[in-house]
Amino acid sequence: MKWMIFSFVVVILARSTYGEVVVYPAPPDERLSDDYNVSVAGQSVPVYTARTLDPPFAGKQWDYGGPYSFANFDTDEAVEVRITSPRNLANTVIRPTYPDVTMRVVNEHEVIISLPGPRKISVEPEGKRGPLLLFANPPEKDRPKPDDPNVVYFGPGVHKPEKIVLGSQQTLYLAGGAVVKGGVLAQGDHIRIMGRGILDGSDWEWRKGPTPTVISIRGSDVEVSGITVRGASHWTIVPVHSQRVTIRNVKICGGRVQNDDGINPCNSQDVLITDCFIRSDDDCVAMKGLEFVEGNNNVERVRVENCILWCDRARIFLLGHESRAPFMRDITLTNLDIIHFSMTPFLFEPGEDMRLENVVVDNVRIHGEGQAELIRLRPVVNQYMRKKTPGFVSNVTFRNVTVYGAPGPYRVQLHGADAEHNVKDVTFENVVILGERLDKESNRLEIGNHVEAVKFQ
Template identity: 70%
Template sequence: MIVGLAFSAVSRAEVITYPGPAGETSSSNWQVQAGGQKVDVYAARVLDPPFAGKQWDYGGDYSFANFDMSGRVEVRIVSKQSLKNLVIRPRSFAIQPTVEDDHTLVLTLEEPRKLSIEPDGRKAPLLLFANPLETDEVRSNDENVVYFGPGVQKPEKIVLESNQTLYLAGGSVVKAEVLARGNNIRICGRGILDGSDWQWRKGPVGNLIAVRNSTNVEITGITLRGSSHWSIVPKHCQGVTIRNVKLCNSRVQNDDGINPCNSQDVLITDCFIRSDDDCVALKGLDFGGRNNNVERITVENCILWCDRARIFLLGHESRAQYMRNITLRNLDIIHFTMTPFLLEPGEDMRLQDITIEDIRIHGEGQRQFIRLRPVVNQY
C-alpha cells in the first residue's frame, strides 16, 4: 500500500494505491497515475473457449484499475490506443478531461467515481475505480478473520461461518470461490477475488460468492474478476448489503452479476457490474428446496454494462408466490444489447410494487426499454 498526500488552499487530497503482486500480468494497454502515484492496471479476459469466436462483438479483452482517494485528485492516463474518439462514461458524471496528445488524458476527480474510459467504444476500455478511503478495521491475527495480504494466492475454496470476516487486502489476487453460511458475515477489502482459472461452470463452489441461508451479510469494497458462473448469489438470505463492489466479467456465458434468490432485504448500492449475462437477476426458485418469496430488494447508485443479456431480469426460473417491493433507482446503464428491464413473472407468481426511477441509459441495443408479460417457466 502506498499513501500520498497533497495540500492546497481548497482541499486536502489523499490517494492510496496498491501495487500489483508478482505473478500477475499487468495490462499493456494503459498506464495510470493518481495524485502523482502509479496505479497498477489489471487485465480482464473476454469470451474464453468454448465461447471465443461467437457472433457477439464484446470488443476484446479490457483493463481495470483501483485506487482510494479523498479530496480533489488529478488522474493522468496514457492509452496505447488513439484518444481521438474518447468517451468517458457514465456521461451523467460530466467528466471533462484534458487530452494532452493523441494518447494522454488528464482528468480531475472531486469525489470517488467509477468510470469507463473508452477510446473506441467497447474496444479495450479502461474501467477506472476510484474508491473512497477504506474504513474497515480488520486485524490479521483476529481468530474470526480470514485474511489475505498482498500477493497472488490460490486457496480455491473459502468457507465462512457465523461472525467471520473475509478480508482481501489491496494488492491481493485471491483465486478462489467463497461459500458463506451463517449470521453476521463480512467480505471486504480492496483486493481481487478471481475466478479466471476455472472453465465455464467448473468452479469449486459454483459461484464466486455463494451466500446460503444467512442473515446480516455485508460484501464491500472488493473487485471480482472472471467468474465461471453466477457471481454473487445470496440464496435464502435476509439482510444482505453489497456496496462498492466491482465486477469485471464477460469471460464466459451465464456469469450473472448479482442474483438474489428467494431472499429478502437486499441492498445493492454503488456497484459497477460488467457481465455477459444478466447484471442483476431476481430468482424465486430453489431447485428441490423452499420457494421463499423475493421482497424488499433495492438496487441504487450503480453503473451497469451487459454484453449479451439483460440489465435486470425479474421472474424467470421462479415459482415463489410473489416478488414485491423491488426498487431500481439512480442507475447508469452504459452498454446493453437486449431489453434492459425484463419483467416476466413465471406461471402464478405475482410481481407487486415494482419501482423503476431515475435511469440514464446508453447502448447499442435497439429493443424495448421495459418488457412486462407473464410466461411459462422454462424450469
C-alpha cells in the same frame, strides 16, 4: 460449523499516499495491462486485465471487444488522473457522463481526467473495444486485524486457496494488492467479505469453479464491500434464502463466460445493492425464486441503487424467470446508469403463478446504441419452469427514465398471458426516449391483450 482459517505469512501493505489518495501495488507475478498506464497524484496505479468470452463462446455474434483493463485507487478528495496509452486516445469517451467529471486530451496518447472524488467510470477510446474501467473508491474503514481469530486474511500477493468457507461472525479480508484465486461459501449470520483486493475466478472453465457461484451466500446480516471480482466462471454473487444482505462498492469485471450473472438475489429478503459497477456477459441483476425451504421463499424488498451497469449479451434486469416463489415484490431500482446493453434491459416475465408486484424503476439513464427493445412486461411459460403456467404483473412504475444515444426502436411491450395472468396498474412517468416522452400514442409502445390500467404522466 467449523471455522476455516488460512495460515500464511501476512505481508503488511506499505501504502503510498499523497494527501488522501491511496494506491495499492500489484503482486509482482500478476501480468498487468499493456494498453494503459495510469497515475494519480504522482503515483503509478496498477492496471489489471480482464477477459471477455473465452472459447467456446469467442467469435460469436455476441462477442464484444475482447480483453479490457481496470484500475483501483482510494481517494476522498478531488484528483487528476493521467492516462497514457500506445492506442489513440483522441476520441476517448467517458461513460457514464457526469457534470463534475471532465477530460482533457493532451495528445493522441494521453488524456487527463478530473474527478471530484470517488467515482466509477468507463474510459472508452473505441467504445466496447478494450476500455479502461477506472474505480476511484472511498477510503477504507474498519479494516480487520490480521491476527483476529475470526478473520480470514489475505495480504498482498497472489493466493490460491480455491474454496474459502466462512461461518457466523467471520470476516474475509482481501487487502489491496491481493489477488485471491477461488470462491467463497458464506453460510451463517453476521459475515463480512471486504477489502480492496481481487477475488479471481479466471482460472476455471465455464461452470467448473471451486464453489457453486463465486460468492455463495446463505445467511443473514451479510455484507460484501469494496472488493473487485474478476472472471467469474458462473453466477458471481448469489444470496439464497438470505436476509439483510448488503453488497456495496463491489466491482464485477466479468464477461469471460456465459451464465456469469452479476448479482442474483434468490428467495431472499431485504437485499441492498449499492454503489456497484457490474460488467457481465449474462444478466447484471437477476432475481429468482428457486428451491423451497420452510419459511419465506419470496424475493422481497430488494433495492438496487447508485450503480453502473453493462451487459454484453443478456439483460440488465431479469425478474421472474425460474420464479417458483409465490411473490416477487417491493423491488426498487433507482439512480442507475446503463452504459451498454444488448437484449431488453428491463425484462419482467414471471411464471409459475408467481406474483411480480410493487416494482419502481426511477431515475435511470440509458445509453442506447439502436437496440430493438427497452421494456417488456409479460407473464410467460419458458423452459426453466416446472409448473407450466404464467405468472402475474401488477403495480409497476417507470419514472424519470431517459434513453439517449443512437436512433433505434427501443420498444416498450406489455402483454398479458390470459384473462387471469394479466398485466395491470402500470405507470410511465416522464419516460423520455431520444427526446420524446412516452405516451399512449407513441409508436414505440405495444400493448397487447389482457393489459389493464396503463397510465402516462
